Every structure is written in structure tokens, then in C-alpha cells.
Amino acid sequence: MRWTLPTTQVPEAWFNVVPQLPEPLQPPLHPATREPIGPQDLAPLFPMALIGQEVSAAPWIDIPGPVLDVLRLWRPTPLVRARRLEQALDTPARIYFKDESVSPAGSHKPNTAVPQAFYNHAEGVMRLATETGAGQWGSALAFACALFGLQCKVYMVRASYQQKPYRRVMMETWGGEVVPSPVDQPDHPGSLGTAISDAVRDAATRDDTHYALGSVLNHVLLHQTVIGLEAREQLQLAGEERPDLIVGCCGGGSNLGGLALPFVPDPKVELLAAEPSSCPTLTEGRFDYDFGDTAGMTPLLAMYSLGHDFIPPSIHAGGLRYHGDAPIISLLVRSGRMRAVAHPQTAVFEAAVQFARTQGTIPAPETAHAIRATIDAAVQAREAGRERVILFGYSGHGLLDLQAYDDFLAGRLAGT
Ligand SMILES: *Cc1c(COP(=O)(O)O)cnc(C)c1O
Numbered sequence: 001m002r003w004t005l006p007t008t009q010v011p012e013a014w015f016n017v018v019p020q021l022p023e024p025l026q027p028p029l030h031p032a033t034r035e036p037i038g039p040q041d042l043a044p045l046f047p048m049a050l051i052g053q054e055v056s057a058a059p060w061i062d063i064p065g066p067v068l069d070v071l072r073l074w075r076p077t078p079l080v081r082a083r084r085l086e087q088a089l090d091t092p093a094r095i096y097f098k099d100e101s102v103s104p105a106g107s108h109k110p111n112t113a114v115p116q117a118f119y120n121h122a123e124g125v126m127r128l129a130t131e132t133g134a135g136q137w138g139s140a141l142a143f144a145c146a147l148f149g150l151q152c153k154v155y156m157v158r159a160s161y162q163q164k165p166y167r168r169v170m171m172e173t174w175g176g177e178v179v180p181s182p183v184d185q186p187d188h189p190g191s192l193g194t195a196i197s198d199a200v201r202d203a204a205t206r207d208d209t210h211y212a213l214g215s216v217l218n219h220v221l222l223h224q225t226v227i228g229l230e231a232r233e234q235l236q237l238a239g240e241e242r243p244d245l246i247v248g249c250c251g252g253g254s255n256l257g258g259l260a261l262p263f264v265p266d267p268k269v270e271l272l273a274a275e276p277s278s279c280p281t282l283t284e285g286r287f288d289y290d291f292g293d294t295a296g297m298t299p300l301l302a303m304y305s306l307g308h309d310f311i312p313p314s315i316h317a318g319g320l321r322y323h324g325d326a327p328i329i330s331l332l333v334r335s336g337r338m339r340a341v342a343h344p345q346t347a348v349f350e351a352a353v354q355f356a357r358t359q360g361t362i363p364a365p366e367t368a369h370a371i372r373a374t375i376d377a378a379v380q381a382r383e384a385g386r387e388r389v390i391l392f393g394y395s396g397h398g399l400l401d402l403q404a405y406d407d408f409l410a411g412r413l414a415g416t
Contacts, residue, residue, distance in 0.1 A: 010076055013060040017264050096243070115223050155180075156195065214254070248370050308324070363397065
């Protein structure tokens, strides 16, 4: 019921989907001139190696040895068959999940935090600045910076800084410095938009500092493809030719992309994005150029967006509260290669609790969106009397999100 690989089988190259996409990606535009941006526009924020990966058309990109050495602290991650969930649903579907919750930070995010810290360190950068909402990305980056000897400054959305101290403690344990954002308005609860502005300003005004982003960009999705590459090997070990359906929760698109992109060239594999109905970027957003942040400082990206000034309600799945989506994921949805569904948060927590009461582990609220969509697909398979192989991404554990479970169990959770 559980397939593991030896540490020697961490993939040694990332899979680049760009040459296999159904249409070419549209380039990012400069926020002022609306002309395509060049490497020099990004150089104050990112190391050249990552800028190169952002625009690369090479089918595979080698993973540097020091990055592999760190990934091997927890990779390859297990592939697990959710047999008890299948039995509870009485479904002929076979449900597998790829368990990214076993990383030190408890999610898939270290898969990109580690190479980002490595490439910055290799180009002589001493310090990284970033934003974090609930703290999952900030903790992944603080961990990665500790391993490469970089300083890490995290601008944390003030409301989370005050209400969710344990992620902050993780970041500080790894040596990160955490401050509430917005830094100049102590009474403002903050948002991802204000925190991005604080982090970008920090990086742009200091010579020793770069900026790091935990999702959305092409190089982030590239780094996450270790998930899907390992899963493909493990499914073979489990005796499956291929998954019929891949499901992932989608905030900026990195865990979904990491699992799904290696399967894009196989038209027999269906791809499904699960998002919250209160932040329905792919299902109700508009495909157009938009800013990545609220203040309009970042380049314009061609993506599905709810508008860069959209403020989503404060649902518990903080990692899914983003107005836009990765350009790669957006293109796959627009071209019809990937589908998207949206679920209200009570339905999502019902799925999370059903999973916990059958399989045991308590998923992150973000992950529970993928579980909701998986359960729905397994029930449809039962109704159609159809055997199907469903693979979903278990992007993180929920052990630091127990307040959300408490709210759900006590009936205090808003329905949407
Ligand atoms: C950040 C996060 C997400 C959402 O980000 P993506 O880039 O869409 O993957 C999902 N699940 C977990 C556990 C996260 O920490």
C-alpha cells in the first residue's frame, strides 16, 4: 500500500514542460512600458541561473549535486494507496497520493526553496527576502537558507503573525528573521499583496539581497517536477500503467504543476485543478495580463486572474488565497488540457475529516481541496461502475492548522 524509492532515485534532472505545451507561453511584460521584459529587468531580484530557467526551452535541466544532497534528507517521498478511503467510498477506483507532507517544513515548498537558496548562494548573494501568508513558504525558505548559510528575512502578513505563532517559531528556529507586514502601518492586518511589496522593496534596495517567490513562476513549477517524476516510477512499481486522473489543489499552481506536468505529454492522463469557491481564479477568473501583486510593482503575467486588487475572504486555506495563477497552469486550462473545479470550505473540511478518519493523517486545508475533488471523482467512478486510477497530491500536513479543524468541528466555519 506504500511505495518508497531509495535515496539514489531522487530524479537528477527537472522536467521542463515548456517545449511540450499546446501553445507557446506569452512573455511577461514590463509593468510600466508593457514591453516584454529581459533578463536585466529581473537581475536585481533573482540570480542569473533562475532567470535562465524561467525562460528555458530545454526539455530537461540538471539538478545540481548540492541540491540533490539536501533533497535526499526526505526524498523520494512515499506514494501511498488510500485503500481505507477507497473502502469507505465503496469505489472501484484505485486512489493513490504522493505524500509531500514528509519534508522538514511539512509541505512540497522546500522542493523549490532549496534550489533557490543554492543558486543565490552560488552567485554570492548573502541574504534573501520573501513574503509569507500563513507561513508555509516562509518556513520552507528559512529552512533552505539555514542549510546554505544565507540570511533570511520574512515579511509575514500581520494577521497571521499575530494569530499563528507556530509557523513564526519554525522560521526563527531555522534562523530566519520574521517581521509583520505592512512594516510601516502597525494597525493594518496586512495581505499577501502588502507583504510582497515589503519583500520586493527590501531586495531592490539592498545590494546583498535577492527576492524569492514560492509559486507561480516557471522556475518554481520546474523545481516541483521531482514530485511527478518520482510518482511515475512509483506507480509502475504499484503495477499501474498510468494514472487516468491527476488531481491537485491550486493556489499559485506549484504542487499541482509539480505532480502533473511530467504527464502533460500523455493525452490519456486527465488533469484536474481544485480551488476554493471563495477564490475561484481558474473557474471564474479572466485570462489576461495582470500584476502578480496588489500594488502593481511586479511584471505583468499572462494568466487567469480575479484582478490584482481582489481581496479574497479569509478562508482557512491561506495558501490558496491568491488572485492569479501560474502562467503554465493558466495556459493548460485555457487550452482545455486541464480542467478546474471549485469547492466551498465546509465541503473541503468534510473531505479532510473523512480522510483523517480512514487514512489517519490530518491534511493541510489546502490539500483537502484535492481530497474533496478526489472523493467526488471516486464516487462518480462508483456510480458509473468504472475502474479508474486516481493520483492526487498530498501537498502538506495540517498539524499547524488545528484551529481551522476546531472551527469546523465546532460548526464555526463559514460555508463559502
Ligand atoms: C502553499 C501551499 C499550497 C498552494 O500553493 P501551490 O503553489 O498552488 O502549490 C498548497 N498546499 C500546501 C500544503 C501549501 O503549503
